[in-house]
Amino acid sequence: MSGAGDESDAAGTEGDRSPRRGYPKGRQRRAQILDRMIAMVAARGVEASSMRSVADALGVSHTALRHYFPSRDELLVAVYREHDARETSGITTAGPAVAQMRDSAARNRSVPGLVELYTTLSSDAIQGGHPVAREFMTERFRWLRSEVTKLVAADQAAGRIRRDLDARSIATLLIAASDGLQAQWLLDPAVVDTERILRLFGRLVAGAADEASACPDTVATTGTAAAARTDTDTGSS
Amino acid sequence: MAVERGAERARAPYGKSTERRQQILDSAIEIFAREGVDAGSYRSVAAAIGVSHTALRYYFPTREELLIAVYRAHEHREDDEEWLGTAPSPVAALQESAARNRAVPGLVKLYAALVSDAVQAGHLASRAFIGRRFAQIRQRIARRVRLAQEQGAYPGDANADDISSLIIAASDGLQLQWLLDPDEVDVEKTLAVLNAALATRDAS
Numbered sequence: 001m002s003g004a005g006d007e008s009d010a011a012g013t014e015g016d017r018s019p020r021r022g023y024p025k026g027r028q029r030r031a032q033i034l035d036r037m038i039a040m041v042a043a044r045g046v047e048a049s050s051m052r053s054v055a056d057a058l059g060v061s062h063t064a065l066r067h068y069f070p071s072r073d074e075l076l077v078a079v080y081r082e083h084d085a086r087e088t089s090g091i092t093t094a095g096p097a098v099a100q101m102r103d104s105a106a107r108n109r110s111v112p113g114l115v116e117l118y119t120t121l122s123s124d125a126i127q128g129g130h131p132v133a134r135e136f137m138t139e140r141f142r143w144l145r146s147e148v149t150k151l152v153a154a155d156q157a158a159g160r161i162r163r164d165l166d167a168r169s170i171a172t173l174l175i176a177a178s179d180g181l182q183a184q185w186l187l188d189p190a191v192v193d194t195e196r197i198l199r200l201f202g203r204l205v206a207g208a209a210d211e212a213s214a215c216p217d218t219v220a221t222t223g224t225a226a227a228a229r230t231d232t233d234t235g236s237s
Numbered sequence: 238m239a240v241e242r243g244a245e246r247a248r249a250p251y252g253k254s255t256e257r258r259q260q261i262l263d264s265a266i267e268i269f270a271r272e273g274v275d276a277g278s279y280r281s282v283a284a285a286i287g288v289s290h291t292a293l294r295y296y297f298p299t300r301e302e303l304l305i306a307v308y309r310a311h312e313h314r315e316d317d318e319e320w321l322g323t324a325p326s327p328v329a330a331l332q333e334s335a336a337r338n339r340a341v342p343g344l345v346k347l348y349a350a351l352v353s354d355a356v357q358a359g360h361l362a363s364r365a366f367i368g369r370r371f372a373q374i375r376q377r378i379a380r381r382v383r384l385a386q387e388q389g390a391y392p393g394d395a396n397a398d399d400i401s402s403l404i405i406a407a408s409d410g411l412q413l414q415w416l417l418d419p420d421e422v423d424v425e426k427t428l429a430v431l432n433a434a435l436a437t438r439d440a441s
Contacts, residue, residue, distance in 0.1 A: 047357045116356050123353030126346050126416045129275040138417045145414075145421070169430035172422060173407055176414060180406025186356040187368050191375075197399045197406075204395075204434040 030068045033058060037079045038086075038114075045113040046120045051075065073124065073132040080121055081136070083114055096160055097151035097171065098202035101178045105194040108182060115182050122179070144175055159209030170205055177201055258296045261288060265307045270341035276304055276350035301362045304351055309366075311344055326390065327381040327401070328432040331408040335424040338412065345412050352409075375401045391435050400435065407431055 036058050051072050055065045069075035087107070108115050124130040125137035148171035155161035161170065181194040268274060268285045275281045279300040283293045297303035324330035338345050354360040355367035379401035385391040391400065408428065415422040 045358050047359050119353050119356050122413055123346075123349040124277065126349055126413065127275045127277055129278070129281070134417070141414050141417060142421070165430050165433060169427045170434075172411065172414065172427050173431055173434075176410025176427075177403055177407045178410070179413065180408070180410035181402065183352055183356060183409070184371055184402055184406060187364070187371060191372075191398075192402050193399075197403050200395060200399050201403060201434075 026068075033060070033065065033068055034079060034082045037075065038083050041079055041117050042111045042113045045116045046076070071132065073130050076117060076121060076124075077132055077136045080114070080117055083111075083117075094154075095151070096155055096202075097148055097174060098155075098161075098198060098205070100151065101148075101174055102195050102198045102202075105178060105182065105198060109194075112186060115186060118179075119183055119186070141175070145171055148174060156207065159207045161205050161210070162207045165205060174198075174201065261286065261293065261296055262306060262310050265303070266311050266344075269307060269343040269347050270311075271343060274343060274346075276347050279303070299362070301354060301360055304347060304354075305362060305366045308344070308347055308351060311341075324381075326385055326432060327378050328404055328428055328435065330378070330381065331404060332425045332428045332432075335408060335412060335428065339424075342416060345416060349413060349416075371405070374405060378404055389437060392437050404431065 033054075037054060040054070040057060051065060051069075052062060054075065055062045058065070065075075069078060087104075121133050122137055124133040126134070145168070149168045152161055152167040152171045152174070156163045156167060161167075178194070178198065181192060181197055184192040185194050265282070265286050269276075274285045279293075280290065282300065282303060283290045286293070293303070297306060324333060351363050351367055354363035356364075375398065379397045382391060382397040382400045382404075386393045386395075386397060408424070411422065411424045411427055415424045
């Protein structure tokens with residue numbers, strides 16, 4: 001899909017550290033390793049992704065793996081980055097902010113191993129001794145906060161999100177809630193429904209235009225959306 | 238938060254040993270609170286506390302057991318029940334907690350490490366501990382949410398358990414962003430916006 005283009009982009013960013021940068025064969029091998037890794041993490045989670053087990057699973061030597069990914073941190077960051085790049089419909093530049101975060105949570109439901117990877121990277125990032133994870137996550141959050149803030153501001157301009165609340169704070173909250181909910185979901189999938197709770201968040205910040213008529217945010221959803229609508233009406237009366 | 242039996246599982250029956258264990262826990266809490274320890278590595282935790290690897294293993298056979306004991310002891314000192322009861326709103330309770338956490342970033346990191354362990358296969362102790370903790374806090378905050386709903390402060394028709402999960406998730410997620418970028422992210426201010434979003438809207 002986003003295929004070769006995105007892939008070489010991602011490899012290029014990473015590739016600043018890779019001695020093989022620029023050699024098609026090396027790049028190809030690296031992409032192959034990432035392919036296998038994404039599949040492995042999606043199926044079995046992060047625990048299975050020690051450098052040694054990855055090397056074993058790929059049938060490459062530990063040394064060869066280290067050539068492309070000098071450390072486990074670098075490997076995990078590359079896997080997450082690659083997965084992110086392949087997601088055809090990551091955060092786009094248009095469309096309601098809350099709905100986009102909800103869609104992303106919905107997609108993540110089928111790849112719990114990658115959500116687990118994300119949680120691991122976040123935790124590593126704040127511990128000492130993981131500079132690669134730290135830099136990646138810090139940059140990612142900065143970028144995401146700024147992108148989602150733009151979406152929220154557009155929602156506010158269109159009356160989909162109330163204007164009395166600060167756009168950047170709403171964006172920060174939305175990202176935080178989404179991360180926190182997915183961690184709770186991994187632990188207790190029967191109790192915590194990330195999409196349902198993000199929909200609740202959407203109702204709490206909904207603007208006048210969104211309350212007055214059915215909005216794109218709720219059209220695509222099932223019966224719960226109808227209930228949600230009534231909730232908002234009562235809440236604001 | 239109630240301390241459960243498991244935490245008191247001192248290995249030796251002698252008072253001296255229990256005392257030593259407590260000493261180790263106390264210094265671990267201080268160290269974690271003060272500075273960043275790589276909670277992912279047993280060895281670096283031992284080095285930071287300044288006890289031998291062997292001595293530490295005697296009292297806390299695994300990294301998980303140590304992290305859980307430290308977190309539990311810290312939480313016990315904090316006495317959750319108290320703050321939740323007296324705070325003006327459920328979100329305010331978490332704001333107060335976040336304000337206190339600002340002084341002990343190391344313990345916020347420790348918490349994140351426990352959650353990260355818990356979601357991975359093969360960390361049964363963390364999973365049980367964190368799973369139970371989430372369930373407990375969710376219930377406790379949901380009770381406080383229902384109270385706010387009865388008082389008309391929060392919309393009465395929203396699901397209290399979902400609101401509770403949302404508040405906890407926002408607070409956890411914000412603290413993560415704050416640890417990475419303390420100048421960019423203000424946890425308390427952002428939680429105040431959540432509180433405003435939750436507040437029943439006036440007809441005006």
